[in-house]
Ligand code: SF4
């Protein structure tokens with residue numbers, strides 16, 4: 001891929017103009033290398049179709065990825081953006097993720113390829129990733145290890161060591177700091193930071209994350225309201241006022257997205273019309 005300065009206006013998640021673009025999510029993987037206490041990313045049963053980031057009915061095989069890309073191009077005229085954001089963390093499913101990105105580059109070369117990760121295994125995969133993607137999102141919910149201990153309770157290192165409790169939280173923060181440092185040196189990548197706002201837990205950390213990302217040359221931040229789930233299923237989500245205040249604080253440092261649709265992992269946005277991908281997969285060539 002020849003180096004090109006990234007242009008946020010070519011990406012629906014940065015402009016909020018979803019109707020202008022064709023964006024396809026490819027559900028790949030399933031494994032995660034950390035555990036966020038609120039997480040409900042993962043597979044669900046037929047008939048359950050809650051709108052929840054990272055949710056999907058199932059994952060795709062390589063043949064299905066190719067067929068889906070061809071059918072989406074035929075149905076929508078083109079594919080502008082292909083995103084991989086779960087279920088699980090794409091870097092914890094590296095073989096599947098790399099295959100999906102390579103198939104996309106061959107089948108829909110016009111599409112910008114995007115990946116969303118928690119960043120803890122970024123260092124290991126960054127050199128290869130840089131050849132395969134145009135934009136990267138990293139979710140950083142705090143840079144404070146004490147806060148992190150309320151959000152995460154488990155992590156797995158690249159060597160397979162399982163960390164738990166505060167040790168896991170500290171390691172996650174260290175690895176995400178390292179990821180931000182590495183990304184600061186990548187001017188040709190479009191970069192966004194996600195922050196899940198958990199009231200009474202991390203609202204005071206939003207500005208530090210925003211500032212740190214701005215210093216690392218990030219182009220935008222997405223402050224996402226907690227969707228109570230997992231162990232935090234009884235935790236309250238932020239009020240509109242809390243969300244707006246957190247976004248205002250982040251906006252002191254970098255542009256803040258206010259029109260994120262919190263997509264599932266198996267959705268196609270065809271010129272503004274969202275639909276699940278599964279019917280499209282059934283259509284013949
Ligand atoms: Fe869930 Fe994402 Fe956290 Fe993994 S990183 S536990 S998939 S929210």
Ligand code: SF4
Nearest residue numbers: 012013260261262263
């Ligand atoms: Fe864009 Fe938000 Fe959907 Fe991600 S979840 S693709 S940022 S609209």
